[in-house]
Amino acid sequence: MLLDRIGMRVPVVQAPMAGITTPALAAAVANAGGLGSLGVAAMDAARARDEVRQTRAMTAAKFNVNVFCHKPPQRDAAKEQAWLDGLRPDFARFGASPPDGLADGYLPFADDPEMLAMLVEERPGVVSFHFGLPTSDQLTALRDSGAILLGSATNLADALKAKAAGLDGVVAQGWQAGGHRGVTEVDAPDAQMETLDLLATLKDAGLPLIAAGAIMSREDVQAVLDAGAVAAQCGTAFLVADEAGTSAAHRAALSGGSTRMTRAISGRPARGVENIISRRDDGEAPDYPLPYSALKALHAVASKAGEDGYGPFWAGTECARARPGTAAEILARLTP
Template sequence: MLNTLTHRVVQAPMAGTSTPEMAVAVCEAGGLGFLALGALDAVGAAKAIRAVRQGTERDFGVNLFCHAPARRDAAREATWIQTLEPEFARFGASPPRELAEIYPSFRGNDAMLSVLLAERPAIVGCHFGLPGPDQIVALKAAGCALWATATSLAEGKAIVDAGFDVIVAQGFEAGGHRGIFEPDGPDERLGHLALARALLPLGLPVVAAGGIMDRGAARAAMDAGAAAVQCGTAFLRAPEAATPPAHRAALSGGRTVMTRAISGRPARCLVNDFTAIADAAAADYPVAYGIGKALHAAASAQGHHGYGAFWAGTGAAASLARPAADTVLAISP
């Protein structure tokens, strides 16, 4: 099996902003590039994997969402539509009358599994939970190293018990969706250093993630026992990223908040109009995400970008506009 942790800087798989071009640039600079497949179908995933392979002969990883199916609640969804209706009205638009699951989980996704078994990426990472036992067995038999995100010791133990190879310790500082297995369960909100230290006794290599923007932070994580660091926000201003101009511009503000309003799951976003909406009534993930995207589209059509899913970690203000390769070199401890 590939020794996946000869790399010290891992580029986080950021659905919607990380690209094959970014993964190639990171790999060629000596880091570990990742593709985010959670928002793609099987055809799109195969295309993205092949695009990376055309650009580099080095190993890279792919990442998938392993969330449980949405808990559909017609009354709750109707309430959420009503909550957002005034926001749509600001831009002369109406919300969708019904919500739908826009992102399928990897669990039970035979088409996506077939792509992975055919393409055999060096690493398959999982977010929001773990795949089914049969999927794990198949991926391991195909020679893929398996990574999974943990936000707590209990999740780390589940990852070990499932036979995974690496734990990504996602600190509370991290941007984007919190990888917590049960979004309505307790959350200790540990920073990446404390979480990494808690996970190390489990015996697997730990990759620290969350707010790591420079070499000093990377060295601190390595000193705490992490085998590598994973960075996402640090790459958002790279020319290889698909980060929209409004998202890039908002990074300099630096203020972030954890919210469910945009997608139905806790996620760290730059403070904007959407994050100001109380999220207690939000529909479940990913059905809430569909109406969130519709609101962003309606506002953007009128030149307003305050409803974007501008995911970012707590170090957002320190992000720099530079090639992804330069970021790898700047952070490498």
Template sequence: MSSAATSQLLALLGTELPIIQAPMAGVQVGAMTVAVSNAGGLGSLPAAMLGADALRSELAAIRERTARPYNVNFFCHAPPVPSSEREANWRATLAPYYREFGIDASAIPPGPGRRAFGAEEAELLAEFEPPVVSFHFGLPSAELMVRVRRWGAKLLASATTVDEARWLEDHGVDAVIAQGLEAGGHRGHFLSDDLSAQLGTFALLPQVVRAVRVPVIAAGGIADANGVAAALALGAAGVQVGTAYLLCPEATTSALHRAALQSDAARHTALTRLFTGRPARGIVNRVMRELGPMNPAAPAFPLATAAIAPLRAHAEKQGSGDFSPLWSGQNASGCLALPAAEVTRSLAEGLL
């Protein structure tokens, strides 16, 4: 870990290791955050699916269990205008499954499944003053960023293209997360929806490193110490890893999701809009095969979630993940049922 870029990142984050645990909404809470931070990495808490009370509770627990730096992550999407026509079309697309499972579609309430960062979240964060705050899908307003910086928080954000990386640097982030196309979960794109403009991690990374002056964190397809070393060799100051943590006991990954990650099915992932309305990488399952993973009928993010949620709940009760978002990156080979601290240290093997 002798590179100037890595040293700069460690000084910025206050961590011992250049390992950041990716925030993974829906499959982890603060227990994972604490375990990774206490192991010397930067643990992350995903906040997009947490209401105010739940977020306050998680932050209080983290503060009690670690004195190490940690990250709180938020989404910055523009809330869409609901369309009754588009919602009706989406439910019509799902109608054969409703009939199969005996679900009354008229009883399903609409509603978003993710919250965007706003004044309420900024005010709540100020009670805890987390050392690092990260954003996905761009950045909040300049006013909100000023509020977050008041207690000295360092700001990170995801870029899926060189243009996005430059934009983030111009708008004041302290480090850029270069998210390759291999990464599991939601794509962090925000300047363009054109997925053909997005690159794999090891194609994107060196281009972003050349384009910006701030430290660059590689994300996507990195599952072990060799992958970490390769990213650092290409100029990354550190890495962000998600999928490798999904089988940890600290994760809240469901039994169905864990089984899929340990099966041959994990070798086949795809970007899909079906579960939320925005491209996210997960293990291919029945609904993705039958409807097509990028079916245009799905409403804008995050409005697709409500209509498919009852199908997911029904299938999961039957022991099936056919309608579940089984998020995973393209490389699940490092996804092992080990404590998060052990995974963190294994990723950093050879760096100390």
């Protein structure tokens, strides 16, 4: 069984939220019997190695390292300039101007041999993928290192691809889940299935399923286990953990309870707290991850002026139910 192979005593995975997860959070969840995770998509291999080693220093258990398998953006100078021009009035509110251009700050895993080498050498135990799958050679190298491999899927086709690639399990990401939607193709039709409906659909893939989306209590965890999942993946519940790297503004915003799926922040659909930036028309957003660079600059100048409405505050639909505590306390509240 997948959980036995990982060494999990509790059927809960702490989601690998890039920019939020910390070694202390991942280790605390692992030590309490769940699967702790690090999100390293925004890091270079050297920083990721440091985080993995910090985590290993705090736990002997397996933990998960998540990487992004997106395609490089297609550059369109006119579209990018139009996006920047659209943000100009927002920057002007704070006496600032948009950057001269949009930067690509997220290296796809397929183009990052140093990250692959780090994972093979450091052996965290579990490696997971978002936005698709790595190359077959990368999968072979990770598998040969002893890693348990997990993918994400929002539809049956992607789950079947994960099975064909020899993955060990799939995170079934329901429409309610916070953070980036795990779709392979941004512009492809999305059935927007909620978690329980998606679980029923993905059973045909024949892989162990880890359910994600609107899971905030032990009753929610039990519901997805009853529906056929082997575990639940929880992100929003851990946003308010003492060990999480979540900002004070992000934590405060969760209590509003209103979320929105948007491409306006990063260029890919992602669910976060409804605010000024997430309400922006995202129909002409440049390719992922280009909008991020301008948004981060805007959030920086706005927050200095006391305006947090431009924050990329990822959260699931049940964010108002998040309750603070240590990671171990939150995990205990999730354990059926």
